[in-house]
Amino acid sequence: MSEERVEREDQAIMLALEMGAGKATAPAARGTGDEAVETMVRLYTEALGMMPHALDPIAPSAGLKGRLMLAAAGDETQEVKSSLVQRSMTAALQVPPPPATKSRQRPPTQPVASPASITRQASRWPLRLAATLAVGLLGLSGWLAWQVQEQNGEIARLRTEARQAKEAGQELVRMREAMRSLEGNVALASSASVLVCPLRTAVGAPSGLSTVGMRAVLYVATDHQHWFFTARGLKESPKGQDYQLWFVANGRPVSGGTFSLKPGEVAHLSSATMPAGTTAVSVTLEHQGGSVLPAGPQVLYGDQMQQVL
Amino acid sequence: MDPSTPQLSRALADAALVQRIADRRPEALSDLYDRYSPMLLALANRILGGQAEAEDVVQETLLQVWHKASSYDPARSSVSTWLVLLARSRSIDRLRTRKVGERTATAAHAETPRTHTSPRGPDDVLSRERQERVQRELEALPAEQRQVLELAFYGGLTQAEIAEQTGTPLGTVKTRTLLAMKKLRAALREEIRELL
Numbered sequence: 001m002s003e004e005r006v007e008r009e010d011q012a013i014m015l016a017l018e019m020g021a022g023k024a025t026a027p028a029a030r031g032t033g034d035e036a037v038e039t040m041v042r043l044y045t046e047a048l049g050m051m052p053h054a055l056d057p058i059a060p061s062a063g064l065k066g067r068l069m070l071a072a073a074g075d076e077t078q079e080v081k082s083s084l085v086q087r088s089m090t091a092a093l094q095v096p097p098p099p100a101t102k103s104r105q106r107p108p109t110q111p112v113a114s115p116a117s118i119t120r121q122a123s124r125w126p127l128r129l130a131a132t133l134a135v136g137l138l139g140l141s142g143w144l145a146w147q148v149q150e151q152n153g154e155i156a157r158l159r160t161e162a163r164q165a166k167e168a169g170q171e172l173v174r175m176r177e178a179m180r181s182l183e184g185n186v187a188l189a190s191s192a193s194v195l196v197c198p199l200r201t202a203v204g205a206p207s208g209l210s211t212v213g214m215r216a217v218l219y220v221a222t223d224h225q226h227w228f229f230t231a232r233g234l235k236e237s238p239k240g241q242d243y244q245l246w247f248v249a250n251g252r253p254v255s256g257g258t259f260s261l262k263p264g265e266v267a268h269l270s271s272a273t274m275p276a277g278t279t280a281v282s283v284t285l286e287h288q289g290g291s292v293l294p295a296g297p298q299v300l301y302g303d304q305m306q307q308v309l
Numbered sequence: 310m311d312p313s314t315p316q317l318s319r320a321l322a323d324a325a326l327v328q329r330i331a332d333r334r335p336e337a338l339s340d341l342y343d344r345y346s347p348m349l350l351a352l353a354n355r356i357l358g359g360q361a362e363a364e365d366v367v368q369e370t371l372l373q374v375w376h377k378a379s380s381y382d383p384a385r386s387s388v389s390t391w392l393v394l395l396a397r398s399r400s401i402d403r404l405r406t407r408k409v410g411e412r413t414a415t416a417a418h419a420e421t422p423r424t425h426t427s428p429r430g431p432d433d434v435l436s437r438e439r440q441e442r443v444q445r446e447l448e449a450l451p452a453e454q455r456q457v458l459e460l461a462f463y464g465g466l467t468q469a470e471i472a473e474q475t476g477t478p479l480g481t482v483k484t485r486t487l488l489a490m491k492k493l494r495a496a497l498r499e500e501i502r503e504l505l
Contacts, residue, residue, distance in 0.1 A: 013490045014468075017461050019394055042385065046501045047494040049390030051462055052397075053436070054443040055355055057347030060364060065342055068368050072338055072375045135335060 012040035019045055062149050066142030073139025185228040185270050188221050195220040197281055199302035206297050209235050216300050218281045220274065227274050231267040243299065244290045246282045249275035258290040279303060320504050323388035331378035338375050349396045356400035356463050370396045387504035401465035439500060446496040454489035457482055
């Protein structure tokens with residue numbers, strides 16, 4: 001291959017690459033005047049034009065075709081309208097002169113347009129009107145389909161938002177209740193003459209259920225009825241088991257409720273009633289849901305009620 | 310239809326379709342849309358990296374075809390390539406309005422976005438064969454040659470811009486581009502012949 005041909009081919013490649021690369025008009029589009037180069041530009045342009053065929057085709061959204069046809073139909077209607085206006089103006093300019101003038105300008109022997117040709121001209125109007133209406137209807141149907149799709153999408157979005165708002169409302173109610181309970185417990189724990197009973201790891205408790213920083217306390221109000229229990233640092237409750245709080249009153253255990261924990265969680269239990277004669281508090285590990293009487297291993301125990309304020 | 314030359318027949322059918330569009334036949338525009346919009350959408354999406362904007366490009370491109378069908382010159386390119394160039398031009402125009410950094414990220418280095426394959430008609434068996442063939446030939450190019458080709462075609466970058474962006478000497482970029490184009494043209498000789 002001659003050097004000159006190589007140079008021409010290289011030139012053709014660069015021209016092909018420039019074609020369609022934005023608004024700049026490529027020189028090839030204007031013609032190089034060199035037929036051989038232009039032929040090569042064509043071949044390389046076609047090679048480049050093949051590149052997008054390697055991409056996975058993408059299905060357009062359902063409304064795209066409708067929008068396109070609507071836009072095209074809208075333009076067509078505009079063109080027909082302007083054509084009609086132009087024809088009307090032309091017709092107005094070609095209005096024949098009054099009969100008296102006409103009789104002077106046109107001899108009586110001049111042929112007059114036949115009724116058939118007048119009918120043919122007149123008959124084109126309904127066809128054009130029908131064509132315009134058909135195009136308009138096509139566009140309108142596309143537009144309506146697009147509208148329906150848009151509205152369905154909007155309805156789905158609103159439903160999702162409504163569901164999320166409802167869930168957020170329910171969460172807010174739960175949080176308010178938790179806040180109220182917490183406020184009550186804090187008021188109890190900080191009230192004057194509150195009794196405090198610290199719980200410690202029980203003798204013989206299974207190893208590994210409490211951490212080094214474990215802290216459990218029972219707060220009892222002065223009425224000896226309202227109480228609030230909190231435990232921090234207890235390990236996650238084993239699978240299928242719950243922790244259960246017991247009040248030891250008159251030598252008999254009375255359940256104060258159960259709780260389960262996940263890693264890092266703090267236990268909170270509270271109530272407005274407490275067995276009379278409570279002298280000690282204990283936490284045992286029971287089967288899930290709790291037991292009527294303590295059956296599992298004792299984890300925490302406390303019997304030192306103190307008044308700290 | 311001659312079954313031995315289905316692509317050739319398709320090229321002729323495309324040209325006839327454009328002629329009917331030039332005659333203001335909306336159904337011809339509808340047919341052209343059905344035939345090419347998935348490929349044009351993939352192209353615009355590859356350049357712009359977003360389907361919504363890519364759909365705008367496809368709509369504008371086909372609307373331009375609706376208005377300018379009579380300007381189509383079959384001696385310059387096949388209908389398929391004409392549409393590709395129109396869509397590419399519009400996409401790159403949009404790309405150039407963005408910041409340089411954003412363009413680089415979107416056009417040159419972003420992975421091809423996840424796509425949805427459109428429903429395939431009987432004609433599309435041929436399209437799929439062509440897709441596989443072009444994919445194979447592009448993948449056969451050395452990585453550095455394919456990179457400059459994609460930066461030039463999908464990124465709309467000049468040789469100098471590619472050299473700057475990749476930190477490669479300009480002469481090397483040109484050599485890689487020329488080699489890639491020559492290999493691609495040779496590999497796709499049959500497909501190109503069918504379009505002419």
